Structure formats: structure tokens, C-alpha cells
Amino acid sequence: MKQLGSALLIASGLMLGACAQHQLPEPGFNTPSALSYINTHGAKVEVRLPAQGFVTASMVIDSKRASDAAQVSDNVTRSAVNAGGVVGLLIASAINTQTGVGVLERDARNSAEHDARPMTTLLAEQNLEAAISRRYQQTSQAAGLPAAQGQISALVLVEPRLVLSADRGSFILVNRVQVQDIAGSVLYQRRIEVVGQPFRSCGAQCIDDGHLEWAKVNEQLEVCIDEAMRVFAQDLRAGEGVADAGEQTVRYVLDGRRVVERGRLLPSAGVYHRYRNLDGAIKSVPMPFENMAAQSVSP
Numbered sequence: 282m283k284q285l286g287s288a289l290l291i292a293s294g295l296m297l298g299a300c301a302q303h304q305l306p307e308p309g310f311n312t313p314s315a316l317s318y319i320n321t322h323g324a325k326v327e328v329r330l331p332a333q334g335f336v337t338a339s340m341v342i343d344s345k346r347a348s349d350a351a352q353v354s355d356n357v358t359r360s361a362v363n364a365g366g367v368v369g370l371l372i373a374s375a376i377n378t379q380t381g382v383g384v385l386e387r388d389a390r391n392s393a394e395h396d397a398r399p400m401t402t403l404l405a406e407q408n409l410e411a412a413i414s415r416r417y418q419q420t421s422q423a424a425g426l427p428a429a430q431g432q433i434s435a436l437v438l439v440e441p442r443l444v445l446s447a448d449r450g451s452f453i454l455v456n457r458v459q460v461q462d463i464a465g466s467v468l469y470q471r472r473i474e475v476v477g478q479p480f481r482s483c484g485a486q487c488i489d490d491g492h493l494e495w496a497k498v499n500e501q502l503e504v505c506i507d508e509a510m511r512v513f514a515q516d517l518r519a520g521e522g523v524a525d526a527g528e529q530t531v532r533y534v535l536d537g538r539r540v541v542e543r544g545r546l547l548p549s550a551g552v553y554h555r556y557r558n559l560d561g562a563i564k565s566v567p568m569p570f571e572n573m574a575a576q577s578v579s580p
Contacts, residue, residue, distance in 0.1 A: 307457070307470065309561025311521040315460045315468035319437075319517070323429040324460075326421050326437045328414040336401045338393040338445035340386070396449050403493045412499075413441065416506045423507075424514035435468075436461040437513075441506075446536045450481045454505035458513055471516060472562035475508045475553075476535065477501040508553055508565050515548065516563060531556050532571040546573065 417439055422428055429435070440457040453476050460469035480497040531544050533554070544564075547555040552567045 306560040306562065307472065309471040309557075309563075310469070311471070311516060311519075312468045313520065314462075315435075316517050316520075318462055318468060319426060319435045319460065322431070322434045322463075323427040324421065324435045324437045325429040326414075326418045326439065328410070328417050328439045328441065330410050330413070331440070331442060334442070336397045336404065336443045336445070338397040338449065339447050340389040340393050341447045393445075397445060399493055400443070400445060400452075400498070403495060403498065407495065407499075413502075413506065416503055417510060420507045420510040421514070424510050426514055426517075433463050439509075441509075443502075447538070448536060450479045451477050451501070451536070452480075452505075453477065454502070454509060456509045456513075458509075460517075469517065471513070472560075473509050473512050473516075474562060474564045475505040475512070476564075476566045477505045478552075478567050508550075511550060512547075512555060512563055512565055516557075519547075528559075529573070531558075531573070533566055533568050535566060535568070546570075 418428075421437065426437075436459075438459040438461060442455050444453045444455055446452060453474055456473040456475070458469070458471050458473055459467050461467055478501060480493075480501045528543055528545055530541060531546070532539065532541050534540070542556075542558050542564075544556040544558040547557060547563065549555055553565045554568065554570055555563060555565045556570075557563045
């Protein structure tokens with residue numbers, strides 16, 4: 282019994298270690314001073330692209346294979362604990378990295394990295410950072426945020442990245458947005474995710490050769506940037522505790538997958554429907570929510 286208890290403690294440690302590899306989402310917040318500071322001093326928009334990994338792709342694992350692999354991993358772990366206690370568990374852990382869930386995750390990760398390369402190559406051929414920075418700056422002013430005029434101003438720091446969808450035909454623009462005062466204190470922080478629409482057009486008999494057209498990709502990138510800054514300006518003015526409805530269950534279909542998440546509905550604009558989830562992140566999707574009437578605002 283003591284040996285089994287030790288094995289379970291180690292199992293818990295291994296599980297916690299695996300979970301620690303996935304960062305918890307940063308809390309989103311909007312202090313009352315964020316908007317007043319921008320209105321008083323204006324805002325300087327700065328865009329920082331990551332040195333690497335600007336483009337990633339979502340990992341795709343078949344649900345049936347994942348269920349079978351999980352069962353295999355569970356059986357191996359149980360058999361090892363019963364037969365060898367702590368040592369058996371360590372052996373099972375090593376085996377599971379090469380079989381079952383471990384190998385599925387590794388294959389999915391390798392496939393995602395491979396699938397992200399064409400988009401990475403395409404964007405590397407463009408003067409991307411300068412073009413994206415200009416778009417964020419222009420859209421922030423179009424959304425009604427005053428530009429910085431003097432030496433003292435608010436810093437709107439945007440750290441964007443692209444995540445390709447499961448079918449690799451669209452992407453999500455994920456933005457980490459902060460408002461900082463002149464001393465570097467963070468007055469506002471939010472993760473804003475905007476789902477783009479397909480950048481590939483293909484008929485019923487089309488065979489996708491993986492070719493990417495910059496014009497179509499850039500069109501969706503600009504649309505997502507514009508929506509992200511509109512969402513930011515709307516959220517900044519709304520304040521932390523203001524929402525059009527209480528917490529609800531939000532349902533919609535994204536990339537052939539049904540998404541169900543708790544959150545607060547926000548006013549929509551054009552084709553985009555918005556909500557803030559329980560982690561404080563705002564998501565904007567170009568499809569309606571199921572069985573919900575959304576309040577619209579001017580885009």
C-alpha cells in the first residue's frame with residue numbers, strides 16, 4: 282500500500298510537470314485610469330513581433346485515435362504500477378512518451394510545425410513588421426484613440442501572432458495588448474483573438490496545392506488587425522465591469538468544430554460577433570452565436 286501511495290505521488294508529480302509546460306492564460310484587466318490617461322496624453326502604438334514563432338498552427342489529433350491512445354497509456358500505467366510500483370511507473374512514463382498519447386502529441390506537433398512553414402516563408406518575403414505597425418497605428422486612430430502629441434504619452438503595446446486553423450485555410454490573429462503609462466505601469470491588459478475568414482478560394486473540383494497568395498493573406502490580416510483595434514477601443518471605453526449581458530454559455534461552430542465556452546456577450550460589428558470569456562480574453566468570430574441575439578454597433 283505504501284509503495285502504491287508513493288507511485289501515485291510520483292504520478293501526480295509527473296502530471297503536474299506535464300501541465301507546467303502549458304502556460305496559464307494571463308489575467309485580463311482594464312483599470313479606470315487607462316482610458317483617462319490615453320485621453321489626456323494620447324497614445325503611441327508600438328507593435329512587437331516575436332523573434333521567432335510569429336506563425337504557428339493548431340495541433341490536430343483525431344478524437345478516435347486520441348481516445349484509443351489514452352486507453353493504451355492508462356492500461357500501461359496501471360499494469361506497471363501493479364507490477365513494479367515506483368520503478369514500474371517510471372518505466373511506464375518512458376513508454377508512454379513513445380506510444381499512446383505521447384506519440385500522437387509529438388506527431389501532431391511536428392505536423393503543425395511543418396504546416397506553418399509555407400505561411401512563415403510567405404511573410405518573411407514581405408516587409409511585415411513595418412506594414413503591420415502602420416496598420417495598427419492607422420486603425421487605432423480610426424477607432425477614435427487620440428495619437429500622442431508630446432513627450433508624455435500612453436504606450437499601447439501590441440504583441441501579435443498568427444495561429445493557422447486546423448484546415449490551414451484561415452488563421453486566428455492573437456493579440457496581447459497592454460496600455461502603459463510613462464513610468465511603465467500597466468493600466469490595461471487583454472488578450473484579443475480575432476478569427477479570420479478563409480484566404481483560399483477553391484471550387485468543388487479544386488485540389489489545394491498549398492500555394493499561398495500574398496494579396497489574399499494580407500487582406501485577411503488587415504481585416505483582423507482592424508477588428509482587433511476596434512475591439513480594443515470598445516473594451517477600453519466600456520470599462521472592466523460593463524457588459525451587455527451577464528455570464529452566458531456561448532456556442533458557435535469554428536473550423537468544423539463546435540465551440541462551447543462561458544463568457545459575456547459584447548456588442549457585435551458587421552460580420553463579427555464578440556464575447557469576453559472567463560479568463561478575461563476577448564474573442565471576435567465571423568459567425569453568429571447559436572440561439573443568441575447580439576446587439577450591434579457601427580463597425
